[in-house]
Amino acid sequence: MNCLDWIILTVIERFNGQRTSSGVYHLIKGKRSAQTLQDTHLFNLQTIVCSQNDLEKETFTKILDYYFKTDMVESAGKNIRLTRSGMEVLNQLNNCYYIPQGYNGAMFEWTDRAPLFWGKLSLSIQSITYLMSGNRTFIPVSYEVETQQWVKNFLKSVNVPLEILCEKLHDEIYHFLQQLSDSEAELIVNRFTTPKGTGKTFHQLKDRFKNDHVYTRLVFQSLLHRWLQNIEETAEEDSVMRHFLDKSRGVDLITGSAQHTKLLLDEGFSMEEIITKRGLKRSTIEDHLVELALNDKNFPVISYLSEEELTNVLSIANQLKTKRLRIIKEALGSEISYFQIRLALTKYQELNPNG
Amino acid sequence: MDKLERLLHDKIGFKSFRTGQRDIIQSVLERKDVVAIIPTGGGKTLCYQFPSKLIDGITIIVSPLLSLMEDQVHQLRAYGDKSAVQINSLLSFEERTRVLKELTNQSMLFISPEMLGNEYIKKRLKSLPVGLFVVDEAHCISQWGHEFRTDYLRLKEVRALLGSPPCLALTATATPQVEKDIIMELGMKNPTIHRFSVNRKNIRMNINQAENTKEKEENFFEFLSTVEHPGIIYTATRNDALRLSEKMNVMGFNAAFYHGGMTKEDRILVQYQFLNNEIPFICATNAFGMGVNKQNIRTVIHMHLPSSIEQYVQEIGRAGRDGMESIATLFFSKEDQTLPRRFIEMEYPTDKELQLWLIDGLSFYRKEDSIQANWLKDFFQIDDVRWRMLRYYLEKSGIIHADLLLMNKINSQYVNRLSAFFMNRKNKKELCLDRFVKLVKGNQCIRQGILSYFGESYTFEQEACCSVCGYLEEKWEKKKKPIQRMEYISWQEQLQKMLLPQWTER
Ligand SMILES: Nc1ncnc2c1ncn2[C@@H]1O[C@H](COP(=O)(O)OP(=O)(O)OP(=O)(O)O)[C@@H](O)[C@H]1O
Ligand SMILES: [Mg+2]
Ligand SMILES: [Zn+2]
Numbered sequence: 001m002n003c004l005d006w007i008i009l010t011v012i013e014r015f016n017g018q019r020t021s022s023g024v025y026h027l028i029k030g031k032r033s034a035q036t037l038q039d040t041h042l043f044n045l046q047t048i049v050c051s052q053n054d055l056e057k058e059t060f061t062k063i064l065d066y067y068f069k070t071d072m073v074e075s076a077g078k079n080i081r082l083t084r085s086g087m088e089v090l091n092q093l094n095n096c097y098y099i100p101q102g103y104n105g106a107m108f109e110w111t112d113r114a115p116l117f118w119g120k121l122s123l124s125i126q127s128i129t130y131l132m133s134g135n136r137t138f139i140p141v142s143y144e145v146e147t148q149q150w151v152k153n154f155l156k157s158v159n160v161p162l163e164i165l166c167e168k169l170h171d172e173i174y175h176f177l178q179q180l181s182d183s184e185a186e187l188i189v190n191r192f193t194t195p196k197g198t199g200k201t202f203h204q205l206k207d208r209f210k211n212d213h214v215y216t217r218l219v220f221q222s223l224l225h226r227w228l229q230n231i232e233e234t235a236e237e238d239s240v241m242r243h244f245l246d247k248s249r250g251v252d253l254i255t256g257s258a259q260h261t262k263l264l265l266d267e268g269f270s271m272e273e274i275i276t277k278r279g280l281k282r283s284t285i286e287d288h289l290v291e292l293a294l295n296d297k298n299f300p301v302i303s304y305l306s307e308e309e310l311t312n313v314l315s316i317a318n319q320l321k322t323k324r325l326r327i328i329k330e331a332l333g334s335e336i337s338y339f340q341i342r343l344a345l346t347k348y349q350e351l352n353p354n355g
Numbered sequence: 356m357d358k359l360e361r362l363l364h365d366k367i368g369f370k371s372f373r374t375g376q377r378d379i380i381q382s383v384l385e386r387k388d389v390v391a392i393i394p395t396g397g398g399k400t401l402c403y404q405f406p407s408k409l410i411d412g413i414t415i416i417v418s419p420l421l422s423l424m425e426d427q428v429h430q431l432r433a434y435g436d437k438s439a440v441q442i443n444s445l446l447s448f449e450e451r452t453r454v455l456k457e458l459t460n461q462s463m464l465f466i467s468p469e470m471l472g473n474e475y476i477k478k479r480l481k482s483l484p485v486g487l488f489v490v491d492e493a494h495c496i497s498q499w500g501h502e503f504r505t506d507y508l509r510l511k512e513v514r515a516l517l518g519s520p521p522c523l524a525l526t527a528t529a530t531p532q533v534e535k536d537i538i539m540e541l542g543m544k545n546p547t548i549h550r551f552s553v554n555r556k557n558i559r560m561n562i563n564q565a566e567n568t569k570e571k572e573e574n575f576f577e578f579l580s581t582v583e584h585p586g587i588i589y590t591a592t593r594n595d596a597l598r599l600s601e602k603m604n605v606m607g608f609n610a611a612f613y614h615g616g617m618t619k620e621d622r623i624l625v626q627y628q629f630l631n632n633e634i635p636f637i638c639a640t641n642a643f644g645m646g647v648n649k650q651n652i653r654t655v656i657h658m659h660l661p662s663s664i665e666q667y668v669q670e671i672g673r674a675g676r677d678g679m680e681s682i683a684t685l686f687f688s689k690e691d692q693t694l695p696r697r698f699i700e701m702e703y704p705t706d707k708e709l710q711l712w713l714i715d716g717l718s719f720y721r722k723e724d725s726i727q728a729n730w731l732k733d734f735f736q737i738d739d740v741r742w743r744m745l746r747y748y749l750e751k752s753g754i755i756h757a758d759l760l761l762m763n764k765i766n767s768q769y770v771n772r773l774s775a776f777f778m779n780r781k782n783k784k785e786l787c788l789d790r791f792v793k794l795v796k797g798n799q800c801i802r803q804g805i806l807s808y809f810g811e812s813y814t815f816e817q818e819a820c821c822s823v824c825g826y827l828e829e830k831w832e833k834k835k836k837p838i839q840r841m842e843y844i845s846w847q848e849q850l851q852k853m854l855l856p857q858w859t860e861r
Contacts, residue, residue: 054618056616058616059616060724061739129856136436138433139623139630140433140618141623141627142620142623143429143623166854168856169854170854173850173854177846177850182845182846186846186849188851189846191625192853193627196852196853196856197630197633197635198624199618200624200629201624201625202621203611203612203621248474259594344697
């Protein structure tokens with residue numbers, strides 16, 4: 001059992017038999033869908049969401065097969081939940097692993113901010129140091145064409161000699177790293193690729209982090225999250241590091257398509273009008289509205305269902321201790337739609353802070 | 356220096372051609388259809404890279420393995436050839452569109468076979484002048500080659516659609532039969548065939564038989580302390596690659612691992628460390644085979660049985676690409692045969708299973724027009740490997756369309772055909788493995804065995820040949836370089852060395 005097990009079991013436990021194993025996978029993988037978004041908020045998984053964005057479905061399936069075989073999890077209808085022995089394993093893992101300080105999956109991984117930041121920073125460092133050493137041919141550590149293009153433009157646009165740029169980078173990186181422990185600072189430095197050496201993989205760096213490459217990666221990500229926060233809050237106007245921040249992407253968990261819906265709503269179009277205007281399915285637009293409601297406390301949920309329906313849904317959910325739509329709908333037995341229930345549930349956290 | 360050589364120097368920077376390259380390139384420039392068989396490391400890339408700069412129209416290169424294609428394109432670009440671009444399933448729709456838009460007459464477009472089934476891409480390519488149609492690793496076309504061969508079967512059709520540009524097929528490992536398959540499947544007319552010996556004289560072949568797995572591993576570690584690095588060690592599974600590399604590290608041999616399940620970033624880093632001689636050994640699955648190009652690999656070791664002679668030849672062909680003496684050693688124990696046989700067995704559904712899934716299982720839904728395709732997988736708990744295989748063929752025959760399984764298209768006749776097809780594939784694979792096992796266990800010269808498999812004869816002119824002819828240990832000068840241990844330096848110092856080298860070295 002390792003850090004990956006800890007993360008998977010934690011999510012299963014939080015879902016409490018109310019979601020399928022695919023739901024678990026999508027959550028830690030960070031699938032950009034309204035459903036995953038809603039699960040994140042409903043089950044309070046903002047920290048951990050998208051933390052395993054490099055996990056292959058095949059690997060995940062194998063792990064779950066193993067849990068079933070060893071009776072750590074069991075089926076609850078279509079859903080899964082922990083068994084008592086699964087719970088025991090999780091308790092043991094809880095003694096070993098914890099979320100590193102500053103880690104926030106929803107804010108930095110789901111939005112791609114940390115991966116983009118690292119992609120640009122590490123390729124810039126590689127390019128600059130190779131150029132400095134007089135070496136013009138090297139294989140970029142990032143295969144992303146977009147990142148390569150960005151770095152090229154960046155190097156053209158900073159109007160200072162390379163040596164000065166290096167010095168500035170050195171000083172700013174040093175400034176951040178000295179706030180960390182030595183092993184954390186080493187973790188970052190060892191990931192860079194320069195003519196002096198290629199970056200190390202998490203497997204190669206796991207010695208000082210519980211000998212677990214997934215945990216090592218988690219720590220690394222947390223350092224990026226802290227770094228981003230730090231730059232945003234304290235970096236000077238003329239800081240080089242500011243260049244690596246992403247201005248274009250939204251800060252919140254809104255998918256691109258939902259953004260368009262939001263614009264139209266803000267312009268005063270009704271839901272029906274948006275459906276026709278965008279030529280999309282009703283269910284898609286409904287997903288967008290739920291997504292918007294989750295991200296905006298002031299979203300006018302009340303325009304789509306009555307005050308009474310809202311309270312009914314929330315009290316039933318509370319009473320039955322469930323967030324499963326079908327069960328709530330059956331219990332209410334009225335004409336209320338799934339869409340309305342989902343909208344109502346976006347208010348669940350807010351009104352039941354302990355729920 | 357003649358005219359072509361001068362051009363070679365101007366365009367690519369090489370001083371002269373290697374064996375075969377000039378003839379092949381000349382045939383290509385004469386717009387003939389060409390089959391070129393040159394050994395591993397012989398320089399096949401140049402045979403299309405160079406002509407692409409001289410002929411009118413874009414050069415399309417079909418390449419079988421995704422990661423191979425990515426590496427190749429990025430390496431070409433890194434070394435200054437920005438005309439290399441790629442289209443494959445790893446790119447987003449927007450990126451593909453951009454690549455297609457920016458193609459020029461000089462472009463080398465690498466594309467995966469399944470992308471050539473895409474209507475949009477076909478339409479776009481059709482509107483472009485295509486000067487040369489290249490199929491790299493063309494042995495994959497043959498029925499003896501690649502599994503998802505159906506993707507390759509459309510190459511002929513695509514080529515016709517593009518106005519039948521001249522075609523160049525390249526491989527290191529083609530038996531005469533495979534050569535025929537290539538010509539037929541690509542619809543080549545009167546092709547010019549340039550065949551060169553598959554033999555790699557500078558690679559010595561060594562087979563080490565052990566009683567059991569434990570003894571095999573002991574032999575391996577004993578051997579390891581006598582060999583030169585850089586070296587690749589091939590293992591059967593991803594897990595084996597990981598575990599062996601960890602064990603090697605414990606024993607003081609610095610090793611990393613490489614397999615297809617790693618993230619792209621880790622794959623790039625490990626490859627880069629190896630290319631830069633920062634790690635002496637890499638434990639890998641066959642994902643690190645075909646096409647991998649590092650000049651100075653001295654040692655290739657197999658800790659498992661490759662599935663065919665072709666695969667073995669491809670993998671040992673990573674060694675000695677600089678022309679220097681190298682050694683390939685296969686460690687083998689009796690138990691090793693079970694695993695590859697089980698792999699073959701596990702890959703295909705049996706007759707019984709096909710009957711149960713497609714006939715009995717679906718009879719519940721006789722009244723429906725269609726059902727969700729994944730129902731089959733979920734209901735019968737079909738494992739990923741076989742489901743992918745089955746689904747692939749059901750999609751190809753139009754039975755699965757847009758994730759729906761169309762009920763009226765399934766009948767017992769179809770199921771019988773499918774099982775016969777799978778049975779045939781299975782038998783062929785077993786035959787390939789058998790031939791390799793025979794080579795390993797026999798007391799015939801290994802080089803001769805390989806050459807005769809590819810239809811060549813061997814005259815035993817080589818002094819250092821193989822472990823059957825006499826391994827000639829004493830002739831193997833021990834040039835073993837010590838493995839350098841990294842000394843510990845603080846992050847502060849490391850950061851300074853990275854970014855302020857002028858300060859440190861003063
Ligand atoms: N004419 C030449 N002069 C100098 N170097 C060359 C020449 N032709 C090829 N090379 C070099 O030889 C190496 C091997 O070439 P390449 O990768 O094309 O081999 P290949 O035939 O495709 O091998 P494989 O079958 O393993 O894919 C490369 O590093 C390439 O740069
Ligand atoms: Mg090649
Ligand atoms: Zn021999």
